[in-house]
Amino acid sequence: MMKTRLEALCGKKIAECSYEEIYEALMKIVKEESRSQGRKVEGRKLYYISAEFLIGKLLGNNLINLGLYDETDKVLKEGGKSMAELEETEAEPSLGNGGLGRLAACFLDSLATLKLPGDGVGLRYHCGLFHQSFKNNLQSESPDYWLNGAQWAEDTGKTYDVSLAGETYRARLYQIDVTGYGGQTNKLHLFDLDTVDESIITEGIRFDKTDIEKNLTLFLYPDDSDDAGRKLRVYQQYLMVSAGAQMILEECMERGSNLHDLADYAAVQINDTHPSMVIPELIRLLGEQGIAFEEAAEIVTNVCAYTNHTILAEALEKWPKEYLEEAVPQLMPVIRKLDETVKERTDDAGTAIIDEDGRVHMAHMDIHFTHSTNGVAALHTEILKDSELNGFYKLYPEKFNNKTNGITFRRWLLSCNRALAGYIESLIGPGFKKDAGELKKLAAYADNGEVLQNLTRIKAENKKLLAKWLFKKQGILINPDSMFTIQSKRLHEYKRQQLNLLYLIHTYFEVKSGHLPAAPITAVFGAKAAPAYTTAKNIIHALLTLSKVVADDPQVSKWLQIVMIENYNVTAAEKMVPACDLSEQISLASKEASGTGNMKFMLNGAVTLGTLDGANVEIQDCVGEDNIYIFGQNSVQVIRCYERGDYCAREWYETDANIRRAVDFIAGDLMQAAGDRESLESLKRELIGKDWFQTFPDFNAYVVRKNQAITDYAVNPEKWARMALMNISQAGFFSSDRTIKEYNEDIWHLG
Numbered sequence: 001m002m003k004t005r006l007e008a009l010c011g012k013k014i015a016e017c018s019y020e021e022i023y024e025a026l027m028k029i030v031k032e033e034s035r036s037q038g039r040k041v042e043g044r045k046l047y048y049i050s051a052e053f054l055i056g057k058l059l060g061n062n063l064i065n066l067g068l069y070d071e072t073d074k075v076l077k078e079g080g081k082s083m084a085e086l087e088e089t090e091a092e093p094s095l096g097n098g099g100l101g102r103l104a105a106c107f108l109d110s111l112a113t114l115k116l117p118g119d120g121v122g123l124r125y126h127c128g129l130f131h132q133s134f135k136n137n138l139q140s141e142s143p144d145y146w147l148n149g150a151q152w153a154e155d156t157g158k159t160y161d162v163s164l165a166g167e168t169y170r171a172r173l174y175q176i177d178v179t180g181y182g183g184q185t186n187k188l189h190l191f192d193l194d195t196v197d198e199s200i201i202t203e204g205i206r207f208d209k210t211d212i213e214k215n216l217t218l219f220l221y222p223d224d225s226d227d228a229g230r231k232l233r234v235y236q237q238y239l240m241v242s243a244g245a246q247m248i249l250e251e252c253m254e255r256g257s258n259l260h261d262l263a264d265y266a267a268v269q270i271n272d273t274h275p276s277m278v279i280p281e282l283i284r285l286l287g288e289q290g291i292a293f294e295e296a297a298e299i300v301t302n303v304c305a306y307t308n309h310t311i312l313a314e315a316l317e318k319w320p321k322e323y324l325e326e327a328v329p330q331l332m333p334v335i336r337k338l339d340e341t342v343k344e345r346t347d348d349a350g351t352a353i354i355d356e357d358g359r360v361h362m363a364h365m366d367i368h369f370t371h372s373t374n375g376v377a378a379l380h381t382e383i384l385k386d387s388e389l390n391g392f393y394k395l396y397p398e399k400f401n402n403k404t405n406g407i408t409f410r411r412w413l414l415s416c417n418r419a420l421a422g423y424i425e426s427l428i429g430p431g432f433k434k435d436a437g438e439l440k441k442l443a444a445y446a447d448n449g450e451v452l453q454n455l456t457r458i459k460a461e462n463k464k465l466l467a468k469w470l471f472k473k474q475g476i477l478i479n480p481d482s483m484f485t486i487q488s489k490r491l492h493e494y495k496r497q498q499l500n501l502l503y504l505i506h507t508y509f510e511v512k513s514g515h516l517p518a519a520p521i522t523a524v525f526g527a528k529a530a531p532a533y534t535t536a537k538n539i540i541h542a543l544l545t546l547s548k549v550v551a552d553d554p555q556v557s558k559w560l561q562i563v564m565i566e567n568y569n570v571t572a573a574e575k576m577v578p579a580c581d582l583s584e585q586i587s588l589a590s591k592e593a594s595g596t597g598n599m600k601f602m603l604n605g606a607v608t609l610g611t612l613d614g615a616n617v618e619i620q621d622c623v624g625e626d627n628i629y630i631f632g633q634n635s636v637q638v639i640r641c642y643e644r645g646d647y648c649a650r651e652w653y654e655t656d657a658n659i660r661r662a663v664d665f666i667a668g669d670l671m672q673a674a675g676d677r678e679s680l681e682s683l684k685r686e687l688i689g690k691d692w693f694q695t696f697p698d699f700n701a702y703v704v705r706k707n708q709a710i711t712d713y714a715v716n717p718e719k720w721a722r723m724a725l726m727n728i729s730q731a732g733f734f735s736s737d738r739t740i741k742e743y744n745e746d747i748w749h750l751g
């Protein structure tokens with residue numbers, strides 16, 4: 001069946017086709033099949049609006065979801081082709097930064113799988129997030145031209161006019177089919193301008209910031225540290241929400257809404273504050289249809305819900321009124337009225353939409369004018385209620401709720417780790433693919449030596465595959481018989497890659513003095529730093545420089561190897577996650593809202609080394625203390641310490657000889673000989689002078705706990721395999737199917 005279809009489309013035998021030809025033919029087949037799973041929507045439909053959808057490559061995942069993977073794999077093999085090579089043909093859509101964007105993609109997969117009517121709404125960035133490469137041990141950024149080649153997204157021919165700074169721009173609507181696993185097909189709607197022009201990019205990722213027509217959807221902003229891009233970010237956001245809101249109203253009216261009853265037709269989930277302008281925009285558009293402000297505000301409150309992904313106050317978006325006045329003058333009257341409404345409701349100035357300095361607080365507008373505010377892990381939601389958003393919690397206790405994040409097991413197990421998925425199926429049957437809770441059945445094998453050995457063997461195979469991939473990609477040879485510790489996530493001081501760095505330096509000294517680790521260690525990192533985030537870039541530089549220093553030392557390199565994966569993205573994660581022994585989740589307690597990498601590693605049989613932060617807390621609740629390595633201060637201690645404001649990094653540096661030895665090494669002779677003096681010294685100064693995320697107080701506990709894990713791994717492989725098995729068996733709670741069911745039951749009420 002697949003064979004005849006493919007050969008008919010290609011016009012020749014598979015053996016004679018190029019991978020590009022097969023890829024395009026398969027794309028056509030997948031599109032046809034997914035279209036046939038489309039459903040007419042009845043009742044309430046969800047619009048998940050997000051500046052990011054980090055969907056990853058689509059071919060393999062769609063084939064799995066449509067039940068076509070095995071047959072395709074067989075047909076390719078018969079023609080002398082390999083699925084792995086075929087998948088290299090596809091460029092990864094570069095539409096997200098990290099956790100928040102990947103979460104949106106997992107949610108779309110679960111919505112379609114659960115046959116819930118729910119679409120994504122976002123932007124079609126031409127170059128997306130920058131491509132990262134390493135030059136002289138420094139991060140270098142270049143455009144990621146992922147839009148070359150055949151496209152999953154189709155031009156719908158529809159456009160929506162959007163007014164920015166008084167000029168009208170035409171947003172074109174593209175759509176990507178979102179397939180569910182044995183489910184239905186939903187859509188991802190992405191807006192773009194025809195006039196965007198990649199040729200305005202000059203050096204690296206620099207471009208003319210003034211020419212909106214040419215630059216509006218050119219790049220995805222890597223974070224808020226680049227001031228020059230901030231205005232553009234507002235323009236991008238408004239393009240998305242205005243075109244999105246018009247599309248939503250149009251769809252609902254076509255389905256019979258009279259707009260007064262909009263909440264019976266639409267639920268809008270606002271993914272962090274990036275799409276928050278959808279609130280005043282919907283109110284404005286309802287106003288144009290003759291609905292008075294008060295009623296419009298009430299309708300929109302009933303339609304919209306808001307998810308918060310951060311407790312870092314500096315990461316909550318607030319725009320100077322003047323920016324908005326210039327960029328979206330049509331919204332300001334609405335925002336002012338909303339602000340006045342709030343001032344009638346409460347005299348708590350801390351919850352104002354427009355503050356005394358004239359800044360518009362997007363999160364504040366969200367909480368006042370949506371019916372639900374949720375955090376993304378139990379601890380995170382409690383911290384929001386108790387401290388960061390306490391003023392709002394007092395006003396609206398009923399709006400606050402928790403939705404612990406989840407991941408789709410289709411991509412993060414069935415697709416990225418076929419060997420493990422197949423073995424699990426041979427033990428407990430296929431039910432876990434749709435009902436992740438069934439993984440619990442694995443616990444019955446916790447003392448089965450043969451099963452534990454098979455798990456160890458699969459892990460070893462995956463480590464070899466990662467080694468092979470890394471060699472092909474970066475020419476680096478790693479030892480698959482070493483313990484793989486992996487920390488992969490955006491580079492940020494609160495995530496504390498620098499703590500891992502200090503451990504590795506400490507281990508360097510230990511090996512030098514004859515104290516060998518229980519097993520050879522390969523420390524793998526994957527991380528992009530925002531181009532304007534200097535300290536983050538300095539940490540990457542220190543890691544890369546240390547990697548070289550260690551590699552050049554024959555005594556140490558037998559025991560320790562450090563590698564950074566270039567251009568960490570979903571595709572890289574799919575290779576790293578199945579190969580991990582020890583999952584590093586070492587953020588400063590209270591700072592990581594949830595984390596989702598922690599869930600991916602757990603599901604693939606890694607053991608977590610982590611602080612009691614974000615979803616790590618719930619991972620510990622699931623697996624029990626014996627199956628996780630927890631260390632460091634807890635969130636209460638950290639929050640109290642910040643309140644007291646008495647943390648002094650220098651004191652730790654001066655009194656703890658191990659810390660001092662490691663920190664001094666960063667800018668010492670060996671490192672300076674291999675790296676950049678200015679960058680290394682600046683990192684050292686930052687640590688001693690500030691260490692804002694308290695690396696030093698957790699350092700000794702981290703060293704002890706990590707060495708315990710390495711010893712357990714080396715000395716008692718069966719105990720380790722048992723821990724791995726317990727982690728897999730308890731991972732069911734972290735399926736995004738569970739998360740989506742909770743959103744639907746508590747917030748959306750779809751269908």
Ligand code: 26Q
Pocket residue numbers: 097098099100101103221222223224225233309310315317376405592593594595596614
């Ligand atoms: C803001 C202003 C201007 C430009 C960019 C931004 C910006 C962009 C991306 C701000 C934040 C982000 C991304 C945030 C993010 O990924 N947060 C993570 O969300 C995950 C899913 O809930 C959590 O698991 C992580 O803990 C959280 O850090």
